[in-house]
Amino acid sequence: MITRLTAPTMFRASAALAIVSLAMLLGCQHSAPPNAGLKVTAQGTALVESSGGHQVGVTGTALKDPLVVQVNDDKGTAVPGALVEFHGPPGVSFDPAAAVTDSSGQATSTVTLGSIAGRSQLTAETPGRSKPVSIAIVETALGYQQRVGFILAEQYCSRCHDPESSPQRVSNFDNLEVKPHPFTEGSTLNKISDTDLTSIILHGGPALNRSALMPPYGNTLSAADVKALIAYTRAVSDPPYEPPGTVYARK
């Protein structure tokens, strides 16, 4: 006798097929874990950021210096051969995404920023003894406007406002009687409104009863330039700048 496929059995068959194909799809997506092929020989209990954090880069591009983290054990000695995985928000990529620490206990990865400007919270994670140990790393991505601000700052502002000297640019910071505020000095600059910063840039320090050592740039920079400079300052400020009104908008 021929068994006829009744509606319920057909439904069950197609459902099973769907589940299998869904599982296959999911399986495809997770077929290659980032640490595949890595030879892990040890485990540490602590992670330390060695270098490469707090960099400022441009959206979509690789940061100049690689991110280096170190895995330590309880006594604080470096652990070679331990696994470190790097994670970031969508768009941020790592090369490699997982690494095993070298002979000095350090794992290195090149960070490519995502296309969204602003601070990115990255994490480095190592399995640890009982539960994973992770640390947070902050990198900043400059968008178009902020980078224009950075370029203008390098041209007009940084010689005085940046206390650091480089062979290409000797800082004038130490020579000034009244010290200018570095653009990263969030503790001061975050309290000054965009309007006041604009006034100082356009009309010089005396516009807000500050030092005449800050000259007026109102006839030199365009309105868009000034906005770009302020956007750059806000992007690199430490502690981070919270624009007024965001709390209200986010509710």
Next chain:
Amino acid sequence: MQTIRKYLSSAWQVLFGDPVRAFGVVSVILLLALAIAPAKEHFSQWHSFQRNYLALIRDRGDAISLRRRFEPGIHQIWLPELGVVDRCTTCHLGLKEASLSDVSQQPFRKHPVVPHSLDAFGCVICHGGQGPATTVAEAHWSERAGEQPILPTRYIEAGCGQCHQNAPPGTPQLNQGRALLTRYGCVHCHAITRPDGSKVAATDHPPSLLHIADKTTREWIFSWLKDPQAYAASTTMPNYELSDADANDISAYLVSTSTAQTGDTVASGARPAAAADPAAGPSLYGESFCASCHAVQNAAGNLVGGDLGPELTRIGNKAKPEWLAAWLENPRTYDSTTPMPHYRFTPQQIATLVAFLQAKSDSDFGSGVHLNGANPQQIAHGRKLIVELGCAACHEINGVQKPENFAPELSTIGSKPLAQIVFLPNMEHSLPSYIVAKIRQPRTFGSSVKMPQFTLTASQTDALTTALLALTARGRAMPDNLRVAAVPETNYQPAGHAGKLITELACFSCHRFNGRGGDMAPDLSWEGSSVQRQWLTDFLHNPNTLRPSLIRRMPRFNLNDSDNKELTDYLLTVYQSPAIDPDLALGASDSADVVEHGRQLFYSKYACQACHIVDTKTDKGYIGPTLTQVGSRLTPGWIYAWLKNPQALRPGTTEPNQNLSDEDAHALTAFLMSLKGTSGRGAKQ
């Protein structure tokens, strides 16, 4: 069969057995058919994005205003002049909402601030992708014939470069890439024509090989060809990955066809050499500011010096001493277009410098290379290789013509259809990844590929890729009025004896005059309006620096008095600005009172001491030049015009335009002109 027929006839009976029921069934079917279109729309991707957007804004503080500006349905930006039909804003709903700049959920984030408005340019002009599409896959990733996926953010400046043929300040990566295209000589082999029809010209200076045997040995040529970076890490010469036999044959051809250079240099090499002074070598090298153009690797492995001339870390391995002496005596005899100036060195100085440079050698480089004499077959094979590899596209070589269109033209490489590209296995199927792979490792694309291996950092490769992706068909089809043209270098050439002097001293290598020349040193197009005669004469005799913090400085050319006078006269007479009054008289205002008023303005109102030093005891600022002797250096007309608007005289200079009143500018000019400095700064220090 029987059963199926039975089933069908009973179903027919059930549905259409009675006219009223049949009418009902037909109505239901009609209704369902009518519902297909709205249902399709309801379940479309863009519709679900619009629902998500509404859900996102519902809980925000400014929900009411956001909701009011939201329009349901498909949105479209239509710009017939540009060929733009962009429906991106159907899903990217928050692009213009300032308050959504903190939203990380795409596609709803506000667009970052850029100079162009969305409504005037649309999206795909800059980002690429398919504007009319209404699904993510089709809009972002379509690879169908003639379609390109959107540009990755990494190369987004390529979008700008389609119209902006100049170097906009906001696109450093694009500008760097374009500079690399010319500096690394890519355009010697690959022609690139800009949309306006002008050709991109190379800015490097590949040496002529016509007299190569005078300059160096066959063994050096062999080692160099095998691995140019082993000789000089910073060289732009690529590695052709030649076998020993091939490098041997090329070196044999070059040396066997090399002709003796004309002129008196061979004689000068043979003349009794003056005794070298070994102790004076480093200081002479330093005083002559060779490092402004030439780099040398220091003990820590870092390159110190400029990149206008070749790296000199191992020059002793390369240059024959007699050639070096002849070159230092007058480089133009060997190479009439070299950017190297003709220093007027004494025979003693030449001997000292030759000894100093010959000592810069590396016993490891090329050790163990001993080449036997070459037979005619090898020489002929060397010529064949030179023709095949296109050496003559960059270098002048005896007996080999410069090839035309040696490599594929790249004028529209940014629109190369993906279907025409043969990708390597395991390679992302996209144009940027293809270009990156081609630049990084061209030889992996097959053994017949002639393109050599360049030494570029990852960021240089990205910059080059950006510049290449900017060369699109869309860029060429843009209306002319939207295109920002490149600023072409003029072919300005001063004439007469002074013009000859300017060429000999290679002033154009560093300085710019009337739109031609380098950017290492100040533009001198208006120098005649700027400086005083005595100062210029003294400066040309012994250029003392105005800005101590600069590393690259003007060298001393050891000019004789008549050449110095000729050059001074020419600079002062010809390079005048119509905007500057050459006879600006300070008149009655040039009194002690006015000078004192100027001093007060300088120190209090304008706080110029922040950047300039007038009194070395109290002032410390050193952003601008030291002004202790400015009254002996600059003309009052220039100072006045500068104070009124520095940006007009030197665009981009750090000093801002302070919008000075005429009175203040006069007083400050009077004060600055009173700063004559200490006397006794003679010409023959």
